[in-house]
Amino acid sequence: IVTPRLENGSSEAITLQLPFKFFGRTHNQTFVNNNGHLTFTEPLSDYIPLLNSGRDIIAPLWTQLDNRRGGTISCREDRSSAVLALVTAAIDRYFPNITFVATSAFVATWDSVPYQNGEGVTFQVVLVSNVHRSFILINYGDIAETEQMWQAGYSTLDSLHSFTIPVTSAPELSSSSNINVYGRRSFHVDGSPNLPTNFLTSGAGDRVNPPAEDGTASYLQTPHFWEILFKIHWRNCDIIAPLWTRLDNRRGGTISYREDTSNAVLAYVTAAVKQYFPNIPFAATSAFVATWDSVPYHNGGGVVTFQVVLAYNVHRSFILIYYGDVAETVQPWQVSEVLPLVHCANDQKNNANMHFI
Structure with a gap:
């Protein structure tokens, strides 16, 4: 699916074959918004970034992007054996204490999409999930410098689970990581703990x-x-x-x-x-x-x-x-x-x- 070439545009609602769990809430659909973010309940045209804005949002690079000037924004839900094996191996490597086999991967890619007033950026976000667990993989390619406002991270409806990627310039997204692989970040986002098997699990009254x-x-x-x-x-x-x-x-x-x-x-x-x-x-x-x-x-x-x-x-x-x-x-x-x-x-x-x- 390719999003329309519109200023501050979005995809139509995309039904997820496998619902995506995001910190305790389950989403059956998503919207791919041209300005570098995914939302779940409605499209979002905002280009001024504000992660803690009272919605579930995943923003690999939230800024004003203009696909009318070039590039492509595309997405798909992929359940092929090859892709599921690839993302399962990645999650196993980054979260070795969590037993996980992916059954769905929703892939959204911004390929050489220009800033509103500058050069292009390339990045991708993958929602990796099965019926129990959900993860985010973010891959960054070439990210040009910009004077526009921008932000990268995710947040929830109640802002209790909110994370801003700690870099000082947009190009640093391609040269930094939280998993020791430059240009890649991964997060466990279903809300269940990342605990090894010898730990006491979470319980009532935590x-x-x-x-x-x-x-x-x-x-x-x-x-x-x-x-x-x-x-x-x-x-x-x-x-x-x-x-x-x-x-x-x-x-x-x-x-x-x-x-x-x-x-x-x-x-x-x-x-x-x-x-x-x-x-x-x-x-x-x-x-x-x-x-x-x-x-x-x-x-x-x-x-x-x-x-x-x-x-x-x-x-x-x-x-x-x-x-x-x-x-x-x-x-x-x-x-x-x-x-x-x-x-x-x-x-x-x-x-x-x-x-x-």
């Missing part, structure tokens, strides 16, 4: 930290949590740091937490503790689970996935830490369990009952 620079969760005051709070944060001076560095969830990823007393989770953490500490009688009565899922470093260069679980009962406390993909970084960082000397001197009984895995 709270999500709001995107904020150097932010934190609100103070937790559940009765169960007070027991572990006393043992691990006695005098508000102890710390557990599965990976202490500067992370920025404004740029992507999710930080979530919950206290879990379900039978399945308690059985899981009890079995883990018994495996690692076979000489200590223990049955968990609560597990506090905090997960950093694909959260970027502040200065870019990759994302990190890890989880810390506080497993405890009224007598004993344990820490379980799970690491997924942790990218290299030049930022200062530390991994530690720090117990101040005053705590060791004044609370030997509690210290003896805390075990690190």
